[in-house]
Amino acid sequence: MEIALIAHDKKKDDMVRFVTAYKHIFQEHHLFATGTTGKRITEATGMSVHRFQSGPYGGDQEIGALIAKNLLDLVIFFRDPLTAQPHEPDVSALMRLCDVYSVPLATNMGTAEVLIRGLEKGDISWRSIIRGEIQ
Numbered sequence: 791m792e793i794a795l796i797a798h799d800k801k802k803d804d805m806v807r808f809v810t811a812y813k814h815i816f817q818e819h820h821l822f823a824t825g826t827t828g829k830r831i832t833e834a835t836g837m838s839v840h841r842f843q844s845g846p847y848g849g850d851q852e853i854g855a856l857i858a859k860n861l862l863d864l865v866i867f868f869r870d871p872l873t874a875q876p877h878e879p880d881v882s883a884l885m886r887l888c889d890v891y892s893v894p895l896a897t898n899m900g901t902a903e904v905l906i907r908g909l910e911k912g913d914i915s916w917r918s919i920i921r922g923e924i925q
């Protein structure tokens with residue numbers, strides 16, 4: 791599966807802890823991230839992460855473009871609900887595209903836990919059908 795990982799600044803420590811805790815699952819998949827989030831994850835876990843621009847510099851839009859091409863299967867986006875983001879329209883657009891393409895999206899750790907355990911059990915394998923890999 792193709793998985794995008796994004797975290798706002800005050801949620802980056804949470805993201806690093808989350809990915810570290812589930813490294814045994816994440817390492818079976820392809821990882822994508824906005825710039826700084828990806829850097830933190832690679833530094834902490836040693837896993838390879840395809841990094842886009844930092845969020846405020848277009849990273850959310852780059853990930854949105856992958857969603858619009860139906861190339862992503864899961865998005866984990868630890869948003870900071872208490873801090874205004876200069877690129878809030880990009881954040882909203884990314885989440886909207888997840889809804890357009892029925893891409894599972896977790897915006898907090900509680901939902902992310904459910905999704906990652908589902909991923910491990912194969913609950914998200916229907917995405918392969920949508921992407922045309924299984925007829």
Ligand SMILES: O=C(CO)COP(=O)(O)O
Nearest residue numbers: 824825826827844845846
């Ligand atoms: O701002 C972000 C998402 O909206 C995250 O970007 P960075 O991972 O580059 O900090």
